[in-house]
Every structure is written in C-alpha cells, then in structure tokens.
Amino acid sequence: xxxxxxxxxxxxxxxxxxxxxxxxxxxxxxxxxxxxxxxxxxxxxxxxxxxxxxxxxxxxxxxxxxxxxxxxxxxxxxxxxxxxxxxxxxxxxxxxxxxxxxxxxxxxxxxxxxxxxxxxxxxxxxxxxxxxxxxxxxxxxxxxxxxxxxxxxxxxxxxxxxx
Amino acid sequence: xxxxxxxxxxxxxxxxxxxxxxxxxxxxxxxxxxxxxxxxxxxxxxxxxxxxxxxxxxxxxxxxxxxxxxxxxxxxxxxxxxxxxxxxxxxxxxxxxxxxxxxxxxxxxxxxxxxxxxxxxxxxxxxxxxxxxxxxxxxxxxxxxxxxxxxxxxxxxxxxxxxxxxxxxxxxxxxxxxxxxxxxxxxxxxxxxxxxxxxxxxxxxxxxxxxxxxxxxxxxxxxxxxxxxxxxxxxxxxxxxxxxxxxxxxxxxxxx
Amino acid sequence: xxxxxxxxxxxxxxxxxxxxxxxxxxxxxxxxxxxxxxxxxxxxxxxxxxxxxxxxxxxxxxxxxxxxxxxxxxxxxxxxxxxxxxxxxxxxxxxxxxxxxxxxxxxxxxxxxxxxxxxxxxxxxxxxxxxxxxxxxxxxxxxxxxxxxxxxxxxxxxxxxxxxxxxxxxxxxxxxxxxxxxxxxxxxxxxxxxxxxxxxxxxxxxxxxxxxxxxxxxxxxxxxxxx
Numbered sequence: 001x002x003x004x005x006x007x008x009x010x011x012x013x014x015x016x017x018x019x020x021x022x023x024x025x026x027x028x029x030x031x032x033x034x035x036x037x038x039x040x041x042x043x044x045x046x047x048x049x050x051x052x053x054x055x056x057x058x059x060x061x062x063x064x065x066x067x068x069x070x071x072x073x074x075x076x077x078x079x080x081x082x083x084x085x086x087x088x089x090x091x092x093x094x095x096x097x098x099x100x101x102x103x104x105x106x107x108x109x110x111x112x113x114x115x116x117x118x119x120x121x122x123x124x125x126x127x128x129x130x131x132x133x134x135x136x137x138x139x140x141x142x143x144x145x146x147x148x149x150x151x152x153x154x155x156x157x158x159x160x161x162x163x
Numbered sequence: 164x165x166x167x168x169x170x171x172x173x174x175x176x177x178x179x180x181x182x183x184x185x186x187x188x189x190x191x192x193x194x195x196x197x198x199x200x201x202x203x204x205x206x207x208x209x210x211x212x213x214x215x216x217x218x219x220x221x222x223x224x225x226x227x228x229x230x231x232x233x234x235x236x237x238x239x240x241x242x243x244x245x246x247x248x249x250x251x252x253x254x255x256x257x258x259x260x261x262x263x264x265x266x267x268x269x270x271x272x273x274x275x276x277x278x279x280x281x282x283x284x285x286x287x288x289x290x291x292x293x294x295x296x297x298x299x300x301x302x303x304x305x306x307x308x309x310x311x312x313x314x315x316x317x318x319x320x321x322x323x324x325x326x327x328x329x330x331x332x333x334x335x336x337x338x339x340x341x342x343x344x345x346x347x348x349x350x351x352x353x354x355x356x357x358x359x360x361x362x363x364x365x366x367x368x369x370x371x372x373x374x375x376x377x378x379x380x381x382x383x384x385x386x387x388x389x390x391x392x393x394x395x396x397x398x399x400x401x402x403x404x405x406x407x408x409x410x411x412x413x414x415x416x417x418x419x
Numbered sequence: 420x421x422x423x424x425x426x427x428x429x430x431x432x433x434x435x436x437x438x439x440x441x442x443x444x445x446x447x448x449x450x451x452x453x454x455x456x457x458x459x460x461x462x463x464x465x466x467x468x469x470x471x472x473x474x475x476x477x478x479x480x481x482x483x484x485x486x487x488x489x490x491x492x493x494x495x496x497x498x499x500x501x502x503x504x505x506x507x508x509x510x511x512x513x514x515x516x517x518x519x520x521x522x523x524x525x526x527x528x529x530x531x532x533x534x535x536x537x538x539x540x541x542x543x544x545x546x547x548x549x550x551x552x553x554x555x556x557x558x559x560x561x562x563x564x565x566x567x568x569x570x571x572x573x574x575x576x577x578x579x580x581x582x583x584x585x586x587x588x589x590x591x592x593x594x595x596x597x598x599x600x601x602x603x604x605x606x607x608x609x610x611x612x613x614x615x616x617x618x619x620x621x622x623x624x625x626x627x628x629x630x631x632x633x634x635x636x637x638x639x640x641x642x643x644x645x646x
Contacts (some may be wrong), residue, residue: 173438190440191563201550201558204550224552226553227553227555288624289451289475293472304450353626353628353631355618361636362644371604384612388608388612399616401612405522405613407524409519419596
C-alpha cells in the first residue's frame, strides 16, 4: 500500500494527523521529514510522545528521506509522510518521482503571508513554489481533515479568501 | 536539549489559582491567525508579573509578546505548555530556546489531548450517560452523572498538566510519556466498546418508547447503515447524513 | 413564539454556546445536558432529555479539532430540546421535526464559529503591534472581546433559530402524516447509524474491540431477560 498522504503541515504531528487522518485510515507509521528536527534529540523525544503506541514514527532529513522513500512506499501498512514547510516537500519530490500528490494541511500566519484558507497562509514566494510543484506534475490540494473537500491549488489561489 | 536543574521559582498560591482559572478560558480569543496563542499569553500573564521589573517592565513586555504568538494545543493539556513556559520565563531561559520549545510542544500536546479527550474520554462519558438514560434514569441522574464523571477527568487533567509543566519546565517531554496519556486511550477504548454494547440497545429502546419493542427492521436497517458508514469512514460526516435523512423524512411526512 | 419568550432561551444558548470552545469547556454544552436543561426550562425535562439522547448519539461523530470546521451542538441542543418540549404530548412529528431544527441550527452555528474566529483574527490584526510590544491592555481586551462576541454569537443563533424554526416546527407537527411509531423508528435508525459509524471510526483500532462490544451486548441481553 503506498504512503497515503504526503502532507505539508507546520504543526507536524498533531491531533488532525494522529486522530483525524490516523484513525479512519488506520495509519501505522509516520515519516517526519525535517532537517532541524532530524538533528535534534529533544524534539524527536517530544514527537515520539505525540504518537500512540501502535503507530511508528521515523525522523529523516530530506536527503535521507529521498533515499528511504521507496522502502516505506513498499510497506504494506498505511503511512503518512509529513514536512513542516513547502521547501522540504519540494526538495523531496525532486528526488522521489513516485510522489504524485501533495496535501496542504496547515501553513499558518506569519508576517508577510496572506490568507488563502482558514489553515493556509502563503508568501508570494511560497505561492510561486506551489505553482512550480504543480507544474512538475504533482497534484496539490488543500484539505485539513479527511471529511473536508480536497481543494485544488488553482481554486484555492484563485479564491484567496477565508473559507 | 540540556536541562540544567534550577531551583523552583517561588510562585504565590494566588497566582497559581489565577493561572488555573484563566486556563479554563484559554481558547477565549481563538482565531485562525494565532490560534490559541493569544490565549496562552492571556493565561500566563499573571505569572509574568513576577519577572524582574514587574508588570510593564521590559522583561514582562517581551515575554508577554513572545507568549502571545501563534500556538495551538489541546485546551485541557495547554496547562502543560503554560506551566512549562512560565517556568522557563521565570528561570530566565534564552528566548530563542523558549520559542523553539514552544513550536515543538504544540503538535504533541494537540495529538495526545485529542486522542485522550476528544476520541476517548468524551465518547466514553457520553456512553455512560446514555447508559444511565437507557436504564431509566431521571433527567437529573443522566445530566449529573455525565457532568460529574466528565469533569472529574477534565479538571484533574488541567490541574495535573499545569503542575507538571511548572515542575519540569523545558524538560516536560518526559511527562508526556505518562502511562495515562500513552495507554489511556486504548484502555478507555476497550471500556467504551463494552459500555457501548451494554448501553446502546437500552438507550435506543428507551428512545423508541414504552410498549414498542425495537423492531427487527430497525435493528437490521441500523446494522446495514453502520456497515456502510464504517466502509466510508474517512469521508462520511454522520451529522450531515442525519441532516439529509431527516430533511427528506420531514418533507415526506408533510406532503404525503 | 414571542421575542420575550425566546430571550431566556437565547441566554441559555449563549452560555452553553460559550462552553463549546471559549469557557470553561466543561461540556455543559453536550446535547444530553444542554437539551435536557432547555426542556426543563420549558417545563418538560423529559422531552428535552429524549432529544438530548438522540442528539448525543449524533454528536458522537464530531471530534472538535481546534482548526477544523464542525457543527456547534451547545446552542443547537438548546433549540432542539426546547422545541421538542414545546410540542403537544403524543405528536408523532415532534421528535423528527425538532431534530431537523437542531441539526440545521448546529450547522449554522458551526458556520457562525468560523465567522467569529475570523472577526477575532481581524481584531488581532488591528492590535498586533501593541501585542508585539507586550501591551497587557491590548491582549486582555482582545481576549475579553473574543469571549463576549462568542456569548453574543450563541445568543443570536439561538434567538434566530427559535424565532424562525419555532413556528415552522409547530406548523409541520400539526400536519404530520406519518405514524408516530414509524417516526420514532426513523429517528432511532438515523441516530444509531451515525453513532455506530462514529464509534467504529474512533475505536476500531483498539485490540479485540468487537469482542468487548459483543460482551457488552451479552450483558445487555442478560439484563433485559432478567428484568
């Protein structure tokens, strides 16, 4: 079974991921791809506490995640791959051609960002990065929880309003 | 993160009580920009007055600004963050370190709390209340049982979190390994399944009303519906289905 | 229903709507509590409790993750409980019609929470510089404004729902054409499907969960036989 979701979410492991997606999709492992977290023991300790005992969590920097992706994609159990920002996901998909779609799960307010959805705020540079991602053949949609509609990138950027 | 052991800063009991009471309103200014952030600042504010310079001093102002930025967590476990961050500020930790800690703490507190409370304790208590209802309990008994049971867990969890955070400070992550937080949801889930089997038939029987046994058709229709809903569980929103069914049924009952 | 009759219910809806997220989240806003209180308010706690039990089954499906959009059950349960309690006894359409009113209110009220959160966000944008400067006054004022607006939100939702849906429910119940037993059965089937699906969604990964459930059913049957 392929990895169920490649998600960009600046909160990384939180309730929407573990319970919202994790329970209905029977997620059995998370792959957290973040250069800073992968090199920080105390942060890894914190995120280990965030997942239930029946769920595995693996930490990689982007370069290692590119090498390891195929192994996890071949895992029969359902899993979710998370990055905390667009840049990490972009570098990942550049190295892994098997990734066909990317989910925007949460990119929150920061100075210079404008609002596109309740849970998506982007700078013009980030907008451009998402365009490039889509232009490279990746389907990009915004969706916070499974029961919500997956909103295509073009629709989200065109609306630019708080839904 | 290295965690140098520093003596516990002295925080007057009145301030601790105020923190706890403010914690009950931690989501009062929840919004899509800072999420729970401003609520965290609001909750911590009385403790920040203890910083050198007091209320309005430079340290107080920079700490209040820092703590009011973007943050999110489960509201009942937000006390862990509040306690730990108060401790870090009073210990005079490096602001950059506090901010990095704050960012990393948010997701885990949300995940652990959502699993333990929204996806375990709350449905468990609901099922118990429905059980009291199904066994013929009065309105007072049903409401009283639910509120007492649920809030025993709720209020204790908030108090425990605040205390844990304050005691451990930036080393609080080990506290999240507490067996109640790790294994609790699974045990509560087993108990909830048992309670569901015991109480739901009785509760449904009482809703159908006296003198009318739950007809076989009702049971079969319910079971088929549950199987279908379980099949599409990741996409189905039950309340929307109920809204659609009731709209059609009301329309049918009016025009027939 | 007159404005004067609806005002006390609006106050109850406001307080219970506030409990959902802002303060104190003691789950006084859960349907089984809120609806029963509303029924008691009208003088028929039993009818409120009945609606509360039905709505509680449906609300099992709602996991209120902070940032996602979900129905708001506090004010909705006040509306459902009050409307069911206000109908003449023995009217077959009372429960299904009041339930529909409650579900509609929950949906609108969930949307009103999104509006409130945006309004607080706009308020924050206006005082962000002050808060970044460590202004206690700006922060406390934002927080208290948020809670006051939430209180107002719950009151307005409840009041509007009672004034619009109250007469509608009354009119529909008067011309109801389905037999009372069947009406109840449709409600029970709908609520039990939602509850069953919700519990399965949440607990299906618990080891041996079906055995625990079946064990519960056996106990339940035993109790019924012994009664």
